[in-house]
Amino acid sequence: MGSITAALDALDAAVEMLGAADIDELPVPQRFTALERLETAVRRQVAVSHEQITHLVRYEGCPPIANVLADVLRISRTAAKRRLRDAEQLTPRTTLTGDPLAALLPETGRAWAAGELDGEHLRVIQKFFRDLPDHVGPVEVDDAERALAQHARTMRPDQLEKVADRLAVHLNPDGKFSEEDRARKRGFQWCGGQRPDGMSVGKLVADPVLRAQLDALFAKVAAPGPDDVRNHAQRQHDALADVVGSCLGDPKLGQHNGLPVTMIVTTTLQDLQRRAGHAVTAGGTLIPVTDLIKAATPSYNYLAVFDGVTGKSLWLGRSKRLASADQRIMLLAKYRGCSAPGCTVNGYNSQVHHAAKDWKHGGNTDVDDMTLACKCDNLLVENDGWSTRQLPNGRTEWHPPPDVPLRGGTNDYHHPERLLAKDDEKD
Numbered sequence: 001m002g003s004i005t006a007a008l009d010a011l012d013a014a015v016e017m018l019g020a021a022d023i024d025e026l027p028v029p030q031r032f033t034a035l036e037r038l039e040t041a042v043r044r045q046v047a048v049s050h051e052q053i054t055h056l057v058r059y060e061g062c063p064p065i066a067n068v069l070a071d072v073l074r075i076s077r078t079a080a081k082r083r084l085r086d087a088e089q090l091t092p093r094t095t096l097t098g099d100p101l102a103a104l105l106p107e108t109g110r111a112w113a114a115g116e117l118d119g120e121h122l123r124v125i126q127k128f129f130r131d132l133p134d135h136v137g138p139v140e141v142d143d144a145e146r147a148l149a150q151h152a153r154t155m156r157p158d159q160l161e162k163v164a165d166r167l168a169v170h171l172n173p174d175g176k177f178s179e180e181d182r183a184r185k186r187g188f189q190w191c192g193g194q195r196p197d198g199m200s201v202g203k204l205v206a207d208p209v210l211r212a213q214l215d216a217l218f219a220k221v222a223a224p225g226p227d228d229v230r231n232h233a234q235r236q237h238d239a240l241a242d243v244v245g246s247c248l249g250d251p252k253l254g255q256h257n258g259l260p261v262t263m264i265v266t267t268t269l270q271d272l273q274r275r276a277g278h279a280v281t282a283g284g285t286l287i288p289v290t291d292l293i294k295a296a297t298p299s300y301n302y303l304a305v306f307d308g309v310t311g312k313s314l315w316l317g318r319s320k321r322l323a324s325a326d327q328r329i330m331l332l333a334k335y336r337g338c339s340a341p342g343c344t345v346n347g348y349n350s351q352v353h354h355a356a357k358d359w360k361h362g363g364n365t366d367v368d369d370m371t372l373a374c375k376c377d378n379l380l381v382e383n384d385g386w387s388t389r390q391l392p393n394g395r396t397e398w399h400p401p402p403d404v405p406l407r408g409g410t411n412d413y414h415h416p417e418r419l420l421a422k423d424d425e426k427d
Contacts, residue, residue, distance in 0.1 A: 011045075044115035050087040051113070064376070071342060071406050086122065105129075107149035117149075120157035125149070128164040133181045136171050144171065182207050194286060198278075217243070256348065258328060264347070266333040267292065268308030282332040282347030284414060304333030328352055331372050336414035338374040339388075339396040341406075344413055345374035353378050355388045355396045371396040 018038070023031050056065055069080040090109035093101040103109040108125055111117050125148050132141070144167055152160050191201045206214065222239035224230070230238065247253065253261040264282040271277035271289045278286040292303075332347040339353075353373035369390065373381075377398075380386040385401035395410045412418045 040115035042115075043118065044113070046119075047090075047113045047115065050083060051091050053083060053087045054091050067376070068404075068406060077344075089126070090122075105145055105149070107146045108152070111149050111153055116153045118157060121152040121160055124157055124161045124164055125152065128168060131185070132168065133172055133177050135176065135178065140171055186210075198286060198288060200285075257351065262302065264302045264304070264329055264332045265292065266304045266306065266336065268306050270308040272305065280336055282336060284337060284346045302329050302333075304330060306333070327370065331370055334394070335372040335396075337372065337411075338377055338414075339371045339411050340373055340377035340380070340398050341409045341411050342413065343374055343377055343411060345377075346414070347372060350374050351378050353381070353388070355390045 023034060026034060053069070066077055066080040066084055069075070069083065070077040073080070075083075089104040090112050092103050092106075092109075095101060105125065108117070108122065112122065125145070128144070128148060129141070132144075147167065148160065148164060151163050155163070186205055186207045188202060188204045191203050194200050218236050218239055221242065222232075222235040224235060228235070249260055249262040251260075255261065265279045265287065266281075267279035267289060268277070271279070272293075275290055275293060277289050279289055279292045280286060331352060332350075335347065335350075337343070337347050338345040338350045339355075350372040351374070353371050355369060355371040371388065371390070373388075377386075380400075381388060384404070386404075387399045389397050389399075391397050391410070397408070397410055399408045400406045
């Protein structure tokens with residue numbers, strides 16, 4: 001512990017000295033040389049940090065090490081997972097019996113450790129292998145990895161990308177991809193959160209069958225009508241909305257976490273009366289209240305209305321009564337997502353959690369004693385020594401065990417209006 005602490009102290013001192021230095025005292029050509037050395041030093045520190053990640057003791061069960069890294073380093077969980085993945089690919093490994101194994105990208109790992117590669121270089125190389133078809137042999141794969149790493153030492157990432165594209169064509173000149181190759185690339189995801197205007201952008205990579213099915217569907221339901229002023233893309237959007245809307249609440253879809261597959265929407269009485277503001281779904285999506293009012297009632301199987309001042313529940317509208325599910329619906333409307341500090345899992349993917357005392361230990365199944373927690377955070381209480389309690393204001397407070405470097409408290413992520421209220425209080 002002493003050696004790494006001393007090294008970090010020396011690094012802090014060196015950074016302070018570097019920050020106080022004046023680059024203007026060097027001739028112009030040497031200034032660029034100094035910046036190049038600084039860039040290499042920064043890259044080497046990143047590489048050392050990644051290498052140290054592989055030595056971290058993995059926690060049993062939850063939380064995953066990526067979650068701990070995200071909270072301690074104050075980076076996103078996506079970034080933490082990426083760092084772990086990068087470290088696994090670039091750092092030599094050992095087998096379960098302790099035998100050494102080369103890194104998955106050995107030549108790239110050596111260049112990375114030497115500070116010769118930027119994160120963008122690494123993404124180009126990773127994408128190359130992610131898109132490479134399975135029929136390319138291991139010898140060709142190893143040769144390609146060495147070649148790309150060598151070029152990355154002297155090229156910008158955009159130049160390396162062109163070399164990678166040319167090499168991909170060379171290794172797969174006929175453009176052959178198996179069903180497994182295509183299946184591995186399929187997917188749909190939202191590209192970030194909602195934009196300021198409430199709209200969302202998604203990316204769909206469709207396999208040939210889904211593309212053909214959508215073509216057939218849109219040919220009918222997205223066909224232009226008489227005096228239709230919508231463009232082609234708008235018609236396809238509206239057609240997809242109609243198809244999805246007609247499916248929600250269908251018994252054939254079964255249930256998700258004990259509830260029908262449908263939207264659960266929360267708003268306040270004040271916003272309904274003013275016809276302003278936003279309603280919030282259990283998935284965290286904002287819907288303008290004006291759109292909520294205009295929408296057909298059957299499309300919203302569950303609408304929970306709260307008092308915007310006291311937070312008390314006033315009304316739960318539903319297409320049919322599900323007595324065993326009503327409490328969960330109100331919890332979704334109240335908490336909107338996992339109540340653990342910093343957790344971003346939305347309500348649809350959260351579980352009911354007894355905040356004061358677990359049911360198996362005599363806790364009450366009362367809506368005031370329950371909260372929402374994702375599967376991972378729920379296990380924190382059951383297996384890893386965390387505790388929760390309900391505060392007088394109805395929020396859930398989480399307390400970590402003393403040996404876990406995570407922060408406790410409440411979660412404002414699903415309630416950004418609280419953050420604005422805190423800012424107002426500071427003013």
